[in-house]
Amino acid sequence: MANVKQSHQSQVDEIMRQLVAGGRRRTMSRQAVIKVIVDCHGHISADDIATRVQKDFPSMDVSTVYRTLETLRELDIVDRVYFADGSAVYHLRDHQHHHLCCERCGSVQELPVSLMARVEKDLLDDFGFELHQRPLGLFGLCKACR
Amino acid sequence: MANVKQSHQSQVDEIMRQLVAGGRRRTMSRQAVIKVIVDCHGHISADDIATRVQKDFPSMDVSTVYRTLETLRELDIVDRVYFADGSAVYHLRDHQHHHLCCERCGSVQELPVSLMARVEKDLLDDFGFELHQRPLGLFGLCKACR
DNA sequence: ATCTTTGCAAACTTTTTGCACCAAT
DNA sequence: ATTGGTGCAAAAAGTTTGCAAAGAT
Numbered sequence: 001m002a003n004v005k006q007s008h009q010s011q012v013d014e015i016m017r018q019l020v021a022g023g024r025r026r027t028m029s030r031q032a033v034i035k036v037i038v039d040c041h042g043h044i045s046a047d048d049i050a051t052r053v054q055k056d057f058p059s060m061d062v063s064t065v066y067r068t069l070e071t072l073r074e075l076d077i078v079d080r081v082y083f084a085d086g087s088a089v090y091h092l093r094d095h096q097h098h099h100l101c102c103e104r105c106g107s108v109q110e111l112p113v114s115l116m117a118r119v120e121k122d123l124l125d126d127f128g129f130e131l132h133q134r135p136l137g138l139f140g141l142c143k144a145c146r
Numbered sequence: 147m148a149n150v151k152q153s154h155q156s157q158v159d160e161i162m163r164q165l166v167a168g169g170r171r172r173t174m175s176r177q178a179v180i181k182v183i184v185d186c187h188g189h190i191s192a193d194d195i196a197t198r199v200q201k202d203f204p205s206m207d208v209s210t211v212y213r214t215l216e217t218l219r220e221l222d223i224v225d226r227v228y229f230a231d232g233s234a235v236y237h238l239r240d241h242q243h244h245h246l247c248c249e250r251c252g253s254v255q256e257l258p259v260s261l262m263a264r265v266e267k268d269l270l271d272d273f274g275f276e277l278h279q280r281p282l283g284l285f286g287l288c289k290a291c292r
Numbered sequence: 293a294t295c296t297t298t299g300c301a302a303a304c305t306t307t308t309t310g311c312a313c314c315a316a317t
Numbered sequence: 318a319t320t321g322g323t324g325c326a327a328a329a330a331g332t333t334t335g336c337a338a339a340g341a342t
Contacts, residue, residue, distance in 0.1 A: 025296060025341050047331080061299050066332060068297095082232035084280055088331085100275050111273065118264050127257065128289030129246050134230050136282065143274030171316050171321060192307080207324050212307060214322095234306085 011038050015077055022075045029053075029060055033068045037078060042110060043089035043099070043135075083137030091135065098135055102142035109142065157184050161223055168221045175199075175206055179214045183224060188256060189235035189245070189281075229283030237281065244281055248288035255288065 015034050016026055024030075032053045037044060050065045069090055072078040078090050083101070098116070100109040113133055123129040161180050162172055170176075178199045183190060196211045215236055218224040224236050229247070244262070246255040259279050269275040 027297065027341075029298070059299075062331090063300085063333075064298060070333095082228055082230055084228055084282075086228035086232060086234060088232060100269070100273065102275075103278065109273070109275070115265060115268065118268075119261060122261065122264075123246070123284075123286070127246065127255070128292065129248075129255070129286055130292055131284060131286040132249065134285060136230075138269075138277060139280060140269075140278040141276040146274065146276050173316075173322065175323070193305095205324075208306090209308075209325085210323060216308095 008035075008038050015072075018075060018077060019071070024071060024075075028057070029064050030068050030071070032057055032060070033065055034072070037090060037092060042095065042097075042108075043081070043091040045087060045089050049090070079135070081135045081137070084139055085137070096133070096135060099137045100142065101137055101139050102145055103139050104141055104145040107142055107144075154181075154184050161218075164221060164223060165217070170217060170221075174203070175210050176214050176217070178203055178206070179211055180218070183236060183238060188241065188243075188254075189227070189237040191233065191235050195236070225281070227281045227283075230285055231283070242279070242281060245283045246288065247283055247285050248291055249285050250287055250291040253288055253290075 012031065012034050015038070016031060019030060020026060033049055036049050036052045040048075046062070046065055046069060049069075050060070050062045053060050053065065069078065069080070072090075073080060076093055079093050080088055080090050082088050083099070096113050097110045098113065100111060101107075102109075113135075116131070116133060116136075120131045120133065123131050158177065158181050161184070162177060165176060166172060179195055182195050182198045186194075192208070192211055192215060195215075196206070196208045199206050199211065215224065215226070218236075219226060222239055225239050226234055226236050228234050229245070231247075242259050243256045244259060246257060248254075259281075262277070262279060262282070266277045266279065269277050
């Protein structure tokens, strides 16, 4: 657990480096937002990011969170995806996966993008359509709830 | 084409009947909204519905459109789905299909739900997850743009 | 010193709601 | 005559923007 924390920290540092490499400045706000995203493993909403960051920095405005998220998207560090219920969540770009959301218990399970490999191939073969894989939020019933 | 129009009209009538059967009243506003949805074949946004309806009934308010759509959803006549870009669209419930949206030319192509049959099976077999199919908006490049 | 980033307030988009009036049954 | 539906205005919820002050280089 100590080294998990450490690896999170180094991941934050790495992203800060990318930020600087991209011509942006190192700021505490950005570091705080990045830390929350890295720590959360997976996806998180803008509002949740703001709430968590504001525990440490109460003066931080939501607009700063949104602006930071936009910057991180411009640098291809995070992606924004919309679930099938219309809610937007953000995640690290290298953390690509789909989500299975249980409509009954609300649990969210991650699964690899390879799930759609077959669909991707079918689309190309049958329709000539080149799928750009994006994380999907799929809904249904989880194992436990069936 | 004459009988296409006719079948649209009879489809509108049928939905109005379902509405009454569901304990709601027949109103011009509702008829107008239903007509637009039936005529559009496929999916359409609330705002587009409002714009089209207002060509015939300029006094119709967006709130009425939203309320009508909510009523139609309660009666399982229409579904609301969110595309991967976060936009919401409405479609007749019996008109189930996925969408391929080209990121370059903006074209939208429909394709049958059977596309996901394999995925549905894999999810059940590998994860015990029972997928509830909802229309997906998938993004990529269409045949012409590749 | 310069140019970027931030906080604040305000605007914007999409959807929902309260209320008095109107319409369908 | 009732009860439900509509228009209007206003409110939410989520996201974006203009601007002057604060901060990073």
